[in-house]
Amino acid sequence: MPRRKQRTEDWRQVLRDAGLRGTSARIELLELLARSPRPLTHQEAVEGLPQVETDRSTLFRALQDLTSAGLVRRLDLGDRVWRYERVVATADAAGEAVPHPHLLCVDCGNITCLTDDDVQVKLPKRLGTVEDVLLKGHCADCKES
């Protein structure tokens, strides 16, 4: 575990590599998201960053910026609140984290990330083409109950 200062510099570099300036709001936010085991809402991010005094709109914009820079992913899980999760760099050659299907558990609210191998969706072309898949149901932990 690197020293605090060092971590900060690491995140700053991540931001800079993504073409964004390394401001404290973004650094703290990015670290919070990377630390979190689940996607966070804007509100949760505010609460998770008591040490950072930023305006609401700044944090909204930071989340937008991180999203369009590809550092985090924005999820709409059907409860009318955006959630953001750190995009974990995959072993993908291009280094791009590709969108994948999600399963939203209607019991516990957890999200299960799925692969295209897990879910096979077929839609006749005449009806349209599919970009993203959201399943609602019972996750592995809840399905037996």
Next chain:
Amino acid sequence: MPRRKQRTEDWRQVLRDAGLRGTSARIELLELLARSPRPLTHQEAVEGLPQVETDRSTLFRALQDLTSAGLVRRLDLGDRVWRYERVVATADAAGEAVPHPHLLCVDCGNITCLTDDDVQVKLPKRLGTVEDVLLKGHCADCKES
């Protein structure tokens, strides 16, 4: 096709059977939803009922009431707006008795109702079970452009 007056009385009866009073706002709303080939938002319902002068909140409440009475189904299609579609009691040919997959067009925002025959979703049981399917993509009208 029954006369206008007759239709109104039919809908009034449907409402009464569901334990709701047959007010003009609800009758017109229910008929609009029954006529619509796709789920409607509150806003779309307002626009679809220019002849009905109701307060916004009344229509919101009417949609709530119809939903809790089981006459319509409320859908969250992930674009932060509730949509409502008529629930037909009998599994009629044209009716939409059971929940079914929907395709949300990311271009035009339109909703396409799908059947279980249109969409085949397979998810390994170890990952969970599926209750509802929401696809995001390009609808038939938008996909070529």
Next chain:
DNA sequence: CTGTAGATGCAACTGAGTTGCAGAAAAATA
């Protein structure tokens, strides 16, 4: 060290949806 593109704070705004309350209108009843 400086100029500037980009980031921030502030305040005002949007848009969906909710709520409290008084008055109005269905339905029930007499």
Next chain:
DNA sequence: TATTTTTCTGCAACTCAGTTGCATCTACAG
């Protein structure tokens, strides 16, 4: 039909997530 009871509606004010315009500030390239 008239009266009472119950439910619904209109209004206005509110919440909550998110956005926007603009003046100011700052990270960082040169």
